[in-house]
Amino acid sequence: MADIVSPARRSEMMSRIRGKGTKPELVVRSAAHRLGFRFRLHVRKLPGSPDLVFPGRKTALFVHGCFWHRHEGCPYCYVPKSNIQIWHEKFEKNVARDRSVQAGLEGMGWRVAIIWECETTDSDGLHKRLKEMLCPR
Numbered sequence: 001m002a003d004i005v006s007p008a009r010r011s012e013m014m015s016r017i018r019g020k021g022t023k024p025e026l027v028v029r030s031a032a033h034r035l036g037f038r039f040r041l042h043v044r045k046l047p048g049s050p051d052l053v054f055p056g057r058k059t060a061l062f063v064h065g066c067f068w069h070r071h072e073g074c075p076y077c078y079v080p081k082s083n084i085q086i087w088h089e090k091f092e093k094n095v096a097r098d099r100s101v102q103a104g105l106e107g108m109g110w111r112v113a114i115i116w117e118c119e120t121t122d123s124d125g126l127h128k129r130l131k132e133m134l135c136p137r
């Protein structure tokens, strides 16, 4: 899949996946807003500067791109066919960073919620996931 897109198109895709304020993140933001949750954005004093922070629920939420953050079993979680070793190193670094961010937050008493990019396309499913994560019984 990756190797049929042009380099320009690919770098556009990647910058979109990597950047802050990307579409999946906006989708999650507006869903959380519609459900009436109060949150803040990109709280820098917390480890990993979580994308959405729900202070009342002590929950930090990350919207992860499936490619960069390695969503296991997801079709977006492929490995490009060239420079395989370099990609693996990049991925390992990302995954290790995510893990240490999560441990840091949990150590401070925060719950960590992850929404994957591929989950943001199904709005009913997304609403359900948000409610489960933010209103656990």
Ligand SMILES: [Zn+2]
Pocket (backbone or CB within 6 Å): 066, 071, 074, 075, 076, 116, 117, 118, 119
């Ligand atoms: Zn995914």
